Amino acid sequence: MYPSDYRYTKEHEWVRLQDDIAILGITDYAQHELGDVVYADLPKVGAKLTAGKSFGTVESVKAVSEIFAPVSGEVVEVNAALRDAPETVNKDPHGQGWLIKVKLAAPSELSGLMDSQAYQAYVAEKEKEASA
Amino acid sequence: MTAPTTTQLHKTALNAAHRRLGAKMVNFGGWEMPVEYSGIVNEHLATRTAAGLFDVSHMGEIEVRGPRALDLVQYVTSNDAAKLTDGQAHYSGLLTSAGTFVDDLLVHRISANRYLLCVNASNQDKDFEYVRSHNRFGAEVENTGERYSQLALQGPKALAILERFTRAPIGSLKYYRFMFDEVDGVTCLIARTGYTGEDGFELYFPPEHSERLWNDLLEGGRAAGVLPCGLGARNTLRLEASMCLYGHEIDDTTTVWEARLGWICKPDKGDFVGRDALLAQQRSGVERLLVGFEVQDRLIARDDCPVRIDGREAGRVTSGSPAPFLKKNIGMAYVPAESSAIGTELYIAIRANQARAAIAPMPFYKRAR
DSSP states (O other): OOOTTEEEOTTSEEEEEETTEEEEEEOHHHHHHHOSEEEEEOOOTTOEEOTTSEEEEEEESSOEEEEEOSSOEEEEEEOGGGTTOTTHHHHOTTTTTOOEEEEESOGGGGGGSBOHHHHHHHHHHHHHHHHO | OOOOSGGGSEEOTTHHHHHHTTOEEEEETTEEEEEESSOHHHHHHHHHHSEEEEEOTTSEEEEEESTTHHHHHHHHBSSOGGGOOTTEEEEEEEEOTTSBEEEEEEEEEEETTEEEEEEOGGGHHHHHHHHHHTOOSOOEEEEOGGGOEEEEEESTTHHHHHHTTOOSOGGGOOTTBEEEEEETTEEEEEEOOOSSSSSEEEEEEOGGGHHHHHHHHHHHTTTTTEEEEOHHHHHHHHHHTTOOOBTTTBSTTOBTTTTTOGGGOOGGGOOOTTHHHHHHHHHHOOSEEEEEEEESSSOOOOTTOEEEETTEEEEEEEEEEEETTTTEEEEEEEEEGGGOSTTOEEEEEETTEEEEEEEEOSOSOOOOO
16 A cells, blocks of 8 residues: 555655655545545745645645645656646555655655655554544 | 544434445534545535435424414514425524524424424524524424434435335425325435435435435435435535535524525514514615635635735635536635625635635526426
């Protein structure tokens, strides 16, 4: 479910490293909690992100969810396909539903994030709370 | 760790059925209710194009009985219940003496001395106390919410699906009429009413039959495309149809005139709670009016977003959402009466943005008949 080469945050974002470029998205857990995604408000190419700070929103029919930057850096690409097909975030959250690509400013920030095992355990705990 | 509060929530008789279907459950006015099953957009579109089945058992019921039942109903509601015949229902309001809303409701005349009021779940106890406190007519008033489950089957295929389960002549039942008959072997109050803008039915019946009716209607309607629908789709459907929701468009600060619900206010019928205040406001004119709007870019207006007109704070969004069938971002808001004309330009503060919107005719959606 959660790719082993990705890193994850407590706010349910994921990061995938490709050389010095980080691809960011929201997790399957996040898209499921949010419901049908209808709009993603994302920064422009060139925008600077600071780890831990909100950089945009993903909206479903019912809710608005802020997205927090897992890492610092500069936006080098935005997923333009989401403009006409925001539901891709629901259908393929860890793949085609990526949000932005960032040129890392401080690669060491990645070590502070969860690996897939830790994230899976974190999500399992959330789900247990919800069904209690 | 904080203890989960779900244990204190009211549950409908279908709570386990919703969980089995994988519904996302939420606290809605003290009730644990399904907000969505397969997704709000999917459920919304199913209701517009085929059918949706909604558990609305959280809705409250109050019965008023006795020889002076009508006198009490007339005194506590704004519409003219004397116009109702047996088996007819109408939309109405319970009002404060200031003419604002205690609640909105459906009044069903079962017989000359028996009325069934269907009220909002979260207002049920307040409404019951309200009706009882104005009962100087000696009518019998009973809070009968626990005696009924309620299912809403809505959409263009609702009639065809329901006909498979009943011999009652429901096809000839007119809008806002009801009858008692068996559906799937269960005696129901079958009303041709709804809150989606589609044709459809609302069934009231004893809770012990809930699972059977729910499962059979879903199974029997499967080929026709029926889907279980949650409160999420119920909200987007009613918003497209421009129907008011208590706590949003109407509450104890708003009047029928402001909410454009003058058609449920009948001052000529005689005295009722709020009548004098409403007549006074009708003479003086309203300062604000409920309007519908369409946002003109991709931004989605949400409940409580501030609205500005000509650079001035003008009001707030009462309900705002994407409209899944119309594929627009719509909403309703109160604005100054002098700025309420169709086409008026609004700016809606959505986080750091000022989204351009225009006042649009309501209802946003009207089904073809």
